Every structure is written in C-alpha cells, then in structure tokens.
Amino acid sequence: MIKGVLFDMDGLLLDTERLIVTAFQRTSDELNLPDLTEVIHNMIGLRADMGDKLLRTTLDGLVEHTVFDTLWQDHISALFDRGIPLRPGARTVQIPDIKPPSANTRAMGHLIAPSLLEGAREIGLLV
Numbered sequence: 001m002i003k004g005v006l007f008d009m010d011g012l013l014l015d016t017e018r019l020i021v022t023a024f025q026r027t028s029d030e031l032n033l034p035d036l037t038e039v040i041h042n043m044i045g046l047r048a049d050m051g052d053k054l055l056r057t058t059l060d061g062l063v064e065h066t067v068f069d070t071l072w073q074d075h076i077s078a079l080f081d082r083g084i085p086l087r088p089g090a091r092t093v094q095i096p097d098i099k100p101p102s103a104n105t106r107a108m109g110h111l112i113a114p115s116l117l118e119g120a121r122e123i124g125l126l127v
Helices: 016-030 037-043 048-059 065-081 113-122
Strands: none
Touching (some): 037 048
C-alpha cells in the first residue's frame, strides 16, 4: 500500500537554488570579482560538468578555479547548516533528523536527494 509520494528534482521542494546563488555572489564579492550574476543564472539547470566548464571559462584569468570553488563550497556549507527553506507551495513532510550531506559534495549535483530518500524510507514512505 502506498502511504505517500515524494517528488523532488534539484530545487523543486527545497530552495537550494537561492542559497547556492547567494553563496556564489558572496564568493565573487570576497574575491573582488566583477558581477558574475549572469554566469550563476546561466549555470542553473546545467549538468554539473557543463556548469563547471562555464565557470572555468568565466574565471580564466581572474582567479584560480579551485580557489573559487573551495570558497564557494564553504559558503554553501555555512548557508545549508543554517537550514534550507522550502520552496513556495511545498508542504513540510515530517522526516526525522535529516541533514544534507557535506558541501564537499558538488553543490550543483544531487545534494539533497540521498538524504530525502533515506528519511522517506525511515518513515515508511518507501520500501
């Protein structure tokens, strides 16, 4: 018997996108880079490898990619540690004590899905 259904795609239920963009902008500011808002918005929805390629191309001659990426991941981790808000219209689901994996995992990849699936199994939504 199905007790519930959980749908999630990157940024569908949890507003990770806003936090990732904020972390990107903080990183750019901290490194005294020009306004890269258009770049991060162009990265949204891309596969991780394509987003990484766009970022590397953009940063070429401005700052080492690894320096930017490490600082970006640190900012993402700090924001995620304060909690990830739900997207407008998403309902709260009681899932016991779930935390996103380490921000060392590629932020533009699949940060939340493994934890949500694990929590859904714990409360009997998945078998």
